[in-house]
Amino acid sequence: MIARRALALCTVLTASLALAGPAAATGRPLRITGARADTALTRSWQEFGRRPGAGWAAADGTYSTRLPSGPVVWLFNDTFFGPVRADDSLPGSAAFTHNSAVLSTVDGRHPLATIAPGPAGHPRSLVGPTPQSPDRPNDHWYWNGDGTVDGGKLRVIEFEQEPTDGPPPFNFAWTRTKLATLDPFTFRVEKLTEVPSAGGVQWGTELMRDGAWTFVYGVEGDGPTKYLHLARAPLGRLDGPWQFRTATGWTGDPAGSVRLLGDVGSSFGVTPIGGEYLLTTFGSGLGNTIHAYHAASPAGPFTGGETVYTAPEAGPGRYTYNVAAHPEISRPGHLVVSYNTNSERLADLYADIDHNRPRFVDLQLSR
Template sequence: MKFRRTLAFSAAVTASLALAGPAAATNRPLRILGATADTALTQRWQDFGRRPGVGWAAADGTYSTRLPSGLDVWLYNDTFFGPVRADDSLPESSPFTHNSAVLSTPDAKHILTTIAPGPPGHPKSLVGPTPNSPGEPNDYWYWNGDGIVDGGKLRVIEFEQAPTDDPPPFNFAWTKTKLATLDPYTFRLEKLTDVASVGNVQWGTELTRDGAWTYIYGVEGEGFTKYLHVARAPIGRLDGPWQFRTANGWTADPAASARLLGNVGSSFGVTPVGGEYLLTTFGSGLESTIHAYHASSPVGPFTGGETIYTAPEAGNGRYTYNVAAHPEISKPGELVISYNTNSEKLADLYANIDNNRPRFVDLKLSR
């Protein structure tokens, strides 16, 4: 499960970083020595999207977690399905769903199969309605937030969206948040329950286990001003009730949740590593630079904000967004993160669907 893998990852990194002795490892802050494009993992997803018969051609989202089966599940949002042409173009009649999943081996060296309900050639969204095409939205739909195995079930945060009159591609708005409970073997949806949706906070952009708690990170705000919030639930009880972090402690009132950090992206990673908590994120808005913040506890305070990587894909109508961390596939002394790529014009994706596949970056860590 993600819990055990996260603890194993943190312990392995702690051991690998303690090169100067216990006192030095405790007193020195974690350093990011470098960030390098993981071209092998990025290529693996490109090859998977081009493979005939696999379904998934490209998507955004890119959350991952370990399943009881030992495999990893990758949770994606707007998903284009193949077959993809030899030049990476995609017919405009290709199937499209608002969310899907893909299975891989634990090291992500083998990407295995697409999980999407529906008969062959007619996939459906894993949760919620299935659109006719990207240009014909439903009255509402769900985009995945983070997911984790909790209480023996796969729990996935779902952000309900509705269309707006804004110009494409940003003609949508978040309306409420749900928690989907799925069977971790069959991926059958068992129930969909409400999550606190007050204060304009979208809870569940990141789920991180530490000690006896699952920490639930949320984002408040739209556009170019976003803030981080934190809630928590006892392990095995992600379906509630939650406690919400205030400036002075914890409360059962979601409306009292405090802003703990500004200038975060719509999605980010928070990873226990080397005795610290490393937050990786784009800034608010559609930036091309990824920043890192450090904290001594899962609720902060988060400090730093140094630029660690600049996405080369941004520009000329393309943009980058949605950082996610993947400790379950990371080597000791490293952390794998991902981000999404997209285009302001839907036609650009059909002309080259690789414009919508995830990119991966390896962070080198030290004391």
């Protein structure tokens, strides 16, 4: 289901559309003056998931990056495939993969085509093995971390997982991390490279390009509190070696990495905006409030933590998680962020797959 025609169309459209980032620095601190649900973007993904022949029906993950040819590619994790019934339910025989991608328009707001290897009706995971069904996992699989174009290639962080004896839906554990290198036109995986995994830090929850560096943010901890860590690599060298942030500078030893902030989520966004860095995240648990932190450098210190949005979907049997930022689709003076929704019971997703589609929020910014 590689969408060559969609990719060609987006390449043509690139020449007629230029997206500006938020306003440049003015010497005044950045403020978030409002937040509202981006219902149009959320609806765009709902409609795509219901479209006959689209493939993608719903997923979590929701990372985005701009390709060299212009369009935006969206990277997802556990993915359900259609066709979706009129009431948004899925048949029990619906296809399922552990990761996928979707190609969208140049402005990133209109998904066009699902990217998943394999013939129509029998998709495979973009990276790694494909499960038989959501409740019959492989002995290992990969969930996407963030992705970026680096050295002309699409590089995607991959978190290797193994099943555990814990109660569903949390019966899995991260084992190590790899970096997938994909051709940005065919989306074929060219290689998987080992990246640091020691010390309990999952590197690559967020990749941020700034200046001459790609900054690699990681998360430490699988308990009630998770901590932010930071590494960096020169542009074009994301496959290593990396440098790791210490209390006083940088080191080549991942054991020297220090905690920069506590109570972050499993996924978050760090966005450079007018000389500042805005971190958007849920807390470490399965809460429903998105918080914002501010810093003058990629390494912090991050201050603030004000609540900027409360997700209305969270409730009995349903939870929200995994914030991601999308500066490549944001208008000047705004930042689009997303979060995932899910249900504690797999049957609830089959009954209403919209419970697993991403939601989007538009943050209004001012100085």
